[in-house]
Amino acid sequence: MSLEISPAARDALEGWLDHGRALKGAADNTLTAYRTDVLEFIVFMTGYHGQPQGLGALARITVTDMRAWMANQRASGTGARSLARKLSAVKTFYRWLAEREGFEPTSVLSARSPKFTKKLPRPLSPDAAKAMIDTVEAQSVKGWVGARDAAVVTLLYGCGLRISEALGLTGKDLPLGDTLRIIGKGGKERIVPVLPVARAAVARYLDMCPHDPAPDKPVFRGVRGGALNPRLVQKVTEQARLQLGLPATATPHAMRHSFATHLLAAGGDLRAIQELLGHASLSTTQAYTAVDTVHLMQVYERTHPKAQ
Template identity: 45%
Template sequence: MDAQPLTDARALAARFDHHLRLERRSSPHTARAYVATAHRLLEFLGVHRGEVATPAALLTLPAVDLRAFLAQRRGEGLGPSAAAREMSAVRAFLKFAAEQQGAPPALPRVQAPKRPRTLPRPASPEDAVALAEETGALAHQPWIAARDTALLLLLYGSGLRISEALALAASAHPLGSTVRVTGKRGKTRVVPVLPMVATAVADYVAQCPWPLDKQEPLFRGARGGPLSADVVRRAVAAARRTLGLDDKLTPHALRHSFATHLLAGGADLRTLQELLGHASLSSTQIYTAVDAAHLLDVYRHAHPRA
C-alpha cells in the first residue's frame, strides 16, 4: 500500500519526460536534466516529510520545502547557476503536475540564487545554450518554444545580430553548413551554421503553424507576422532571471560571446572581421581586449601567488 503513491509520483515524472521530449520538443539534454530533478525532488520529499510524495501533495507544496530542497542541493556542491536551473526544472515539473490533475498551477515563491556580481564577461558555451533552451522552455506554445531556442542558438552559433537573424527569409531553409546574411549598410556575408543549429531551425519550421513562403521572414511572431526583436529580448530576460544569469546577457551579448570564444580558440582577427561583418578591423580589435581580460582573470584565480 505504501508503495502505490510513490509509484504514482514516479509515473508522473515519467509522463513529464514524454511531455518535455514530444510536446515541448525540449532537447534530450534538457529533458534528462529536468526529469532527473523531478526524481530528486520526489526522493527528497519522501525523506524530508517522512512520507511518500503523491501527485496531490505536489499541488500544495509549501515554499519552505522547496527552500530545504535547494539548501540540500547547494550543500552537495551545486553552484548558483546550476541551482537556478534546478529550480527552473522544479517549477516546470510542479506546473506539469498541476496540469495533469486539472488544477491551476500554484507555484511556491522561492527566489533562485543569484550569481555574485562580477565584471561583464562573455557567456560560457554552457550558459549560452542553457539560455536558448530555457527561453524555449518558458514559452506557452511548443512551436514558439522551438522558434526561440532555434533563434538564440543561431545568434550564438553564427554570431549574428538579432536584426540579421530576423531578416532571414524562409528561403534560407533548410540551412546547410553556411548561410548568407545581410548586415549593416546592406553588406552580405556568409557565416557558418553548426549542425545543432540547423537541426533546431528545422524543428521550428516543422512545427510552425504559419505558411513559410520563400520571400517571407523565416522567424514568425505568434500571429504569423514578422517576429519582433523586443519580443525576443523580453523572453530572454525572463529566462535569464530564471537561470540567475548576468543582466547583460542579452541576445546581442550572444554575438559577443561567439566572437570571444572564436578568438580564444585561435581565430585570427581578419577571419573574425569577416564573420562578424565589421567594416573596419578596429571594430573587431575590441575582442582582443576582452580576451586578454579573461585570461588575466583566469591567471589571478589560478596562480597561488596572485
C-alpha cells in the same frame, strides 16, 4: 517637428537620406536615426537664431553655434556616447551638403566629439550560453513558439548573427545549408558557417511552426503569422536571464558577443572573426581582445603558482 524648419532644409535632409539609401545601402533603422538627429539639430538652430534656417543660414553655422548646440544637448541630459552619435550624423550630413552647395563646412566638421569610455562586450560563459538557449525554449507554453525562440538565439550564438539579421531570414534561405549568405549593416555581404546544431534548431522549429515558410515570408513568425518582433526575443531572453540569475548584460546581442569571444579564446584569427561578424573595421572586432585578456588574467591570477 519638420514644420519648424525651412522647406529648403527639409528637402536637403530628405535628399541626403535618399543619397544614403541609394548609394550606400544604409539600413532603414540607421536612416531613421540620422533623420531624427539632424532634424533635431536644424530645429535647435532655428530656435537659436529665431528664424528658419535655409541653406544659406546652414552654410553660415559657426563654431559658437556648434558649442551652443552641444551645450544644450548635454544640459538636456544627452550622454556623451549619444551626443557623439548625433554629432557624427550632423557632420555626415554637412559633408554631403557642403559638396552639393559649394560651401566650406569647417565650423561643423571641426567640432570635437565628446570623450566617452567604450563599453566592452560582456560575453556569457559557454555553459551560460547553452543554458540561455535551453531556458528560452522552456519559457513558452506553446511548443512551436519555444522552438522558435530557441532557434533564433541559437543562430545569434552559433552563427554570430545580429538579431535583425536572424529575423531577416526568409523562406528563400531555406533549407539552411553549411553556410548562410547574410546582408548586414550598410549592405555588406558575408558568408557565415552554419553549425549542425543551428540547422537542427531551425529545422525543428519549422517542423512545428503552423505557418507556411513561403519564399517571400519571414522564417520566424509571430503567433498570428506576421514577422517576429525583435522585442519579443529581447523579452524572452530577459525572462530567461532572470530565471538563471545572469546579469542584465545577458541580452540577445550578448549571444553574438559570446560567439566572437569564445572563438577568439579557442584560437580563432581576429581577421577571420571580423569577417564572420561583418564588422567594417578591425578596430571594432579588437574590443574582443580586451575581453579575452581580462579572462586570461583572471585565469592567470587564479592558477599560476607565483600569483598565489
